[in-house]
Amino acid sequence: xxxxxxxxxxxxxxxxxxxxxxxxxxxxxxxxxxxxxxxxxxxxxxxxxxxxxxxxxxxxxxxxxxxxxxxxxxxxxxxxxxxxxxxxxxxxxxxxxxxxxxxxxxxxxxxxxxxxxxxxxxxxxxxxxxxxxxxxxxxxxxxxxxxxxxxxxxxxxxxxxxxxxxxxxxxxxxxxxxxxxxxxxxxxxxxxxxxxxxxxxxxxxxxxxxxxxxxxxxxxxxxxxxxxxxxxxxxxxxxxxxxxxxxxxxxxxxxxxxxxxxxxxxxxxxxxxxxxxxxxxxxxxxxxxxxxxxxxxxxxxxxxxxxxxxxxxxxxxxxxxxxxxxxxxxxxxxxxxxxxxxxxxxxxxxxxxxxxxxxxxxxxxxxxxxxxxxxxxxxxxxxxxxxxxxxxxxxxxxxxxxxxxxxxxxxxxxxxxxxxxxxxxxxxxxxxxxxxxxxxxxxxxxxxxxxxxxxxxxxxxxxxxxxxxxxxxxxxxxxxxxxxxxxxxxxxxxxxxxxxxxxxxxxxxxxxxxxxxxxxxxxxxxxxxxxxxxxxxxxxxxxxxxxxxxxxxxxxxxxxxxxxxxxxxxxxxxxxxxxxxxxxxxxxxxxxxxxxxxxxxxxxxxxxxxxxxxxxxxxxxxxxxxxxxxxxxxxxxxxxxxxxxxxxxxxxxxxxxxxxxxxxxxxxxxxxxxxxxxxxxxxxxxxxxxxxxxxxxxxxxxxxxxxxxxxxxxxxxxxxxxxxxxxxxxxxxxxxxxxxxxxxxxxxxxxxxxxxxxxxxxxxxxxxxxxxxxxxxxxxxxxxxxxxxxxxxxxxxxxxxxxxxxxxxxxxxxxxxxxxxxxxxxxxxxxxxxxxxxxxxxx
Numbered sequence: 031x032x033x034x035x036x037x038x039x040x041x042x043x044x045x046x047x048x049x050x051x052x053x054x055x056x057x058x059x060x061x062x063x064x065x066x067x068x069x070x071x072x073x074x075x076x077x078x079x080x081x082x083x084x085x086x087x088x089x090x091x092x093x094x095x096x097x098x099x100x101x102x103x104x105x106x107x108x109x110x111x112x113x114x115x116x117x118x119x120x121x122x123x124x125x126x127x128x129x130x131x132x133x134x135x136x137x138x139x140x141x142x143x144x145x146x147x148x149x150x151x152x153x154x155x156x157x158x159x160x161x162x163x164x165x166x167x168x169x170x171x172x173x174x175x176x177x178x179x180x181x182x183x184x185x186x187x188x189x190x191x192x193x194x195x196x197x198x199x200x201x202x203x204x205x206x207x208x209x210x211x212x213x214x215x216x217x218x219x220x221x222x223x224x225x226x227x228x229x230x231x232x233x234x235x236x237x238x239x240x241x242x243x244x245x246x247x248x249x250x251x252x253x254x255x256x257x258x259x260x261x262x263x264x265x266x267x268x269x270x271x272x273x274x275x276x277x278x279x280x281x282x283x284x285x286x287x288x289x290x291x292x293x294x295x296x297x298x299x300x301x302x303x304x305x306x307x308x309x310x311x312x313x314x315x316x317x318x319x320x321x322x323x324x325x326x327x328x329x330x331x332x333x334x335x336x337x338x339x340x341x342x343x344x345x346x347x348x349x350x351x352x353x354x355x356x357x358x359x360x361x362x363x364x365x366x367x368x369x370x371x372x373x374x375x376x377x378x379x380x381x382x383x384x385x386x387x388x389x390x391x392x393x394x395x396x397x398x399x400x401x402x403x404x405x406x407x408x409x410x411x412x413x414x415x416x417x418x419x420x421x422x423x424x425x426x427x428x429x430x431x432x433x434x435x436x437x438x439x440x441x442x443x444x445x446x447x448x449x450x451x452x453x454x455x456x457x458x459x460x461x462x463x464x465x466x467x468x469x470x471x472x473x474x475x476x477x478x479x480x481x482x483x484x485x486x487x488x489x490x491x492x493x494x495x496x497x498x499x500x501x502x503x504x505x506x507x508x509x510x511x512x513x514x515x516x517x518x519x520x521x522x523x524x525x526x527x528x529x530x531x532x533x534x535x536x537x538x539x540x541x542x543x544x545x546x547x548x549x550x551x552x553x554x555x556x557x558x559x560x561x562x563x564x565x566x567x568x569x570x571x572x573x574x575x576x577x578x579x580x581x582x583x584x585x586x587x588x589x590x591x592x593x594x595x596x597x598x599x600x601x602x603x604x605x606x607x608x609x610x611x612x613x614x615x616x617x618x619x620x621x622x623x624x625x626x627x628x629x630x631x632x633x634x635x636x637x638x639x640x641x642x643x644x645x646x647x648x649x650x651x652x653x654x655x656x657x658x659x660x661x662x663x664x665x666x667x668x669x670x671x672x673x674x675x676x677x678x679x680x681x682x683x684x685x686x687x688x689x690x691x692x693x694x695x696x697x698x699x700x701x702x703x704x705x706x707x708x709x710x711x712x713x714x715x716x717x718x719x720x721x722x723x724x725x726x727x728x729x730x731x732x733x734x735x736x737x738x739x740x741x742x743x744x745x746x747x748x749x750x751x752x753x754x755x756x757x758x759x760x761x762x763x764x765x766x767x768x769x770x771x772x773x774x775x776x777x778x779x780x781x782x783x784x785x786x787x788x789x790x791x792x793x794x795x796x797x798x799x800x801x802x803x804x805x806x807x808x809x810x811x812x813x814x815x816x817x818x819x820x821x822x823x824x825x826x827x828x829x830x831x832x833x834x835x836x837x838x839x840x841x842x843x844x845x846x847x848x849x850x851x852x853x854x855x856x857x858x859x860x861x862x863x864x865x866x867x868x869x870x871x872x873x
Contacts, residue, residue, distance in 0.1 A: 123136070195465060314415070333449050334409070365648060695764060695863065728777040731772060763840075
């Protein structure tokens with residue numbers, strides 16, 4: 031017999047469900063309505079909470095509310111970011127991605143926040159996921175390309191394409207394994223190529239470690255593709271954190287590594303090997319017991335290294351590390367004293383990050399001149415743990431280098447020979463066909479002129495695990511002239527002979543002239559900018575023309591009233607003197623001197639305190655009133671909203687935008703900034719620059735191909751690596767010096783694109799260009815540069831001799847074979863600040 035209570039129970043449940051549905055719908059409706067009201071009042075945090083509640087209760091509404099939810103999320107995230115509530119920001123994105131797990135816009139935005147905060151590995155994962163969700167998503171594509179340069183640096187491609195380097199490592203590893211080294215640890219495995227060499231050579235046990243999450247995951251893919259995922263154990267750890275038996279079961283008989291940089295020790299190889307010898311490697315051979323088996327002893331590949339150096343003269347190095355001009359665009363710069371870059375070999379230099387920079391000497395614009403013979407600076411045995419431990423406490427070694435050629439001492443250039451074993455060696459010298467750059471120790475003191483017969487005193491030491499080479503003095507005719515640390519102020523100038531040096535010293539005692547005693551640090555790119563006289567002189571002329579026009583207009587319209595100020599805003603990135611130049615032009619005006627009126631009110635957006643100190647000092651010494659130059663960021667509440675009115679009722683007369691990055695790319699959000707800047711200009715006002723024209727040409731360059739992607743399996747010893755590392759290939763190659771790039775020009779330069787910052791209606795996003803081939807070959811890339819038009823008369827090129835900008839190039843996915851006289855059709859697209867170019871032959 032049926033249960034008599036069944037039907038009534040179902041009825042009550044049904045009625046209860048209806049009541050619950052009605053209550054839920056009411057709550058969802060009210061939450062959505064409250065979210066809209068909060069948006070209207072710009073209460074984004076509360077709006078976000080209401081949306082979360084509504085969309086969790088009513089998943090069917092997610093598509094309907096998607097756009098509003100995104101807007102709310104992004105506004106609230108920006109607010110949290112400005113308040114420093116980073117964990118809350120990430121929590122909001124996690125909640126958003128639970129609601130919209132396949133929303134590429136939200137995933138990409140999360141990546142942007144991660145990248146800005148320095149989480150590059152995690153950011154790359156989000157950009158990559160966004161591209162997987164929508165392969166044609168331009169924002170994610172641009173972001174991924176930018177972060178790829180950080181995660182997989184371009185030298186990975188060069189190194190993997192260097193068959194000679196790979197083969198020598200393979201030979202040394204094969205010899206060691208066949209000699210009895212049966213267990214191997216690859217420290218800093220990268221793609222895993224050295225570990226795979228060990229396994230192919232017959233090693234019984236192979237282990238590898240990699241700190242970078244991106245490279246670790248890439249290596250796992252490579253091992254799997256080459257059938258070695260089960261035979262090589264790879265751990266996502268720094269070798270210093272590895273333990274036995276937690277990470278590897280026993281000590282190994284061979285460590286292979288190439289954790290070296292251009293300065294040899296900069297990637298921590300000394301610390302890694304000391305730790306390995308103490309905790310991961312079998313003990314070294316005991317020569318008192320010559321019969322001990324190699325499988326019972328430990329060794330390292332490379333076995334050691336020899337460091338070489340030479341003193342050089344090089345204008346390109348000089349202009350990035352030393353101010354080469356005393357005046358610029360009408361400004362006297364001598365008052366600031368010594369200006370130096372953060373690259374210093376002195377261990378006590380507070381702002382120094384590394385004692386050297388790196389350059390490929392063979393590709394420096396203008397070349398270089400050796401002032402001495404090459405010398406041996408250091409020998410190191412990586413198989414001697416006592417020598418490794420004593421390296422940093424080793425006494426400073428002083429060397430005397432005989433000058434063989436007169437010139438300006440700009441730097442010590444350093445390279446090394448890596449001794450893999452007794453038979454196999456790798457050299458990073460400037461004359462070698464190598465994937466390596468050289469370490470450059472710039473000389474930043476005024477005491478730098480040398481002549482034949484002089485001696486340069488150089489100190490060689492290893493402090494803080496960096497190899498340091500410091501030029502400390504010049505010896506001439508028996509007299510020693512000290513070369514002081516640039517950061518401690520200016521040094522005395524070395525004259526041509528001791529007699530004139532003595533006269534200069536006596537003259538200094540008899541005068542009371544004040545000399546600059548300060549020293550200021552600027553980034554090397556900022557120093558190169560100051561040395562770009564053509565750019566500043568052109569700006570001076572363009573700004574002067576604008577000021578004359580604006581003053582004339584004001585005086586004709588307001589003859590009986592006080593003239594309105596001319597407001598000038600410089601929002602350049604980093605250090606810039608352009609705002610000061612505008613104020614100084616006003617001070618130099620003969621009319622204004624007679625009228626004792628100052629119309630220009632200049633604002634600089636520099637934010638670093640020592641930058642502001644420099645500008646104040648320059649202003650004072652160049653006759654600019656203190657009130658005529660102010661720092662704009664002190665007037666705005668939100669640093670992210672720099673472009674706003676000078677005051678409620680005023681507009682800008684001139685806005686200076688920093689349009690091109692030194693790497694050769696257009697700055698991000700340039701067109702958006704220009705659009706906003708135009709809205710903030712008075713009638714007759716101007717944006718500097720007003721127009722940018724992009725020029726380019728067709729070239730054939732194997733170098734660009736090698737630096738952009740791994741070229742098949744031949745250079746990687748037959749291992750299948752290219753498809754995995756080439757996921758991080760970027761189509762645009764930056765920091766090029768086209769004047770020294772090994773390439774064949776296949777066409778004349780042509781105009782590719784133009785950006786009008788003063789007239790948005792003249793801009794476009796796509797352009798088709800026909801280029802005639804002048805030389806037969808294979809088009810592998812289209813390098814490009816810019817003509818920056820400050821106004822209708824003044825312009826500068828980023829491809830000029832004294833340009834502080836580098837060039838860039840779009841590298842084609844497939845080379846295009848062309849013959850002289852043929853036409854190539856280029857399709858150019860500019861999305862925000864990212865340029866893309868495709869090339870096809872015109873039939």
